[in-house]
Amino acid sequence: MPGQLHKWPAWPEYSTDNATSQDQDFINTKKTIIEEFGQENLQKAWIRVCTDLSSVTDEIVKRGNEIIPVCFSDQILENGFLPDDQERIKKTGCVIVRGALPQAEVQTLYAEVHQYIADNRNTISAWPSETPSMYEIYDSPVQNTIRSHPRHLKLQKLLNALWHDESGETSSDPLVYYDGVRDRPPKQVFLGLGPHIDAGSLSRWAAPTYRKVYEAVFSGHPETHDAWNLEVRKDAVQDLFKAPSHSSVFRAFQGWTALTSSRAREGSILLYPNVAATIGYMLLRPFFNPPEDEADIMDASKWTFDENGCVFPGTKKDESQFLSRSSHPHLRLEECMMHVPDIQPGDTVWWHSDLCHAVDPEHEGTENASVVFIAAVPTTPMTKVYIKQQLADTLAGLQPSDTQGKVNERLLKGYRGHEHLSEEARRAFGYYL
């Protein structure tokens, strides 16, 4: 099957994880939701999402990574996403857009950022500490060149427009959220980011504004959950529990722009190509206990409602939301986590803020696998506040507050500032907010 893992990596399992069971934030959150929505609705929703997942997973297994939509920048930038593309993106929650930037241009940019990192290696931070590959630089010339490229900005805008909001308080005009760079050498194993979902963890349940996004799920109608409704989501507090792994900013899509080529088992990324049923299942999971007999595990009706226990599998306040085979069996992660197809320099991969994804645990290629993380961020009251502050911080030599970094990037060798930015780019960087 194209895209499937050949062997399941040694990613952690969360089935016996009960670290949350004594934490008052977890206990109160669960109690509040049961009181607000009722056991009956939660049970009804559970049966429904598990039933839906049965056909969702069958389809993913049947189609492999060919289910991930692939579009071509030249066509998208000219005509927008066609209705058929939109339908596939909304169902799978992800899209690959090839050729966002010309390949030759990107190869030059990669050489530049590689050198920039080498020149400043003693100053900038990187993780994991034993095998650094995620570099905590945010305002480098290459990152800014790519983010502000007219083709990239237009693509960000088109991606933002896949969300809808009738309040009149938001627009698809892109804002630039500062994120880092990955430059991963061959043979480097990385197990730190197994199947997980960005945009907060316990906040999804605990923050009333965030929980509202999933009202249809909790009230027993997960099939009507609209994963693309910005009207409610724009006010969601994603970082009720502050930590560097949580972005305080809503990202319509998290994304990477490839600086080098990458393939399955060569430092690529894996996606779980379904958004609505998956997030519904993940949210309902803490309310149910699995049947004792392993043979009944896939029978949702044999799971029992858990009113008093308090285990949120894979949820830690200061980390992203993690998922595992044993804790979330109906997702059939082993069969459904899909490597994206082969990626070339200048291609982009985009995934919805609720999409489960994982960093390729292996890199058996011969060249570095490098990407810049550039999200699609629409203009909303909350994103405006953060981006304005991010710009003020940057100009003052501070790293963005979400990252908690402490390096003055203005002092790095090769730093260029923002003088070369176009008017359009300056708008996206927050100069006119």
Ligand SMILES: [Fe+2]
């Ligand atoms: Fe992630």
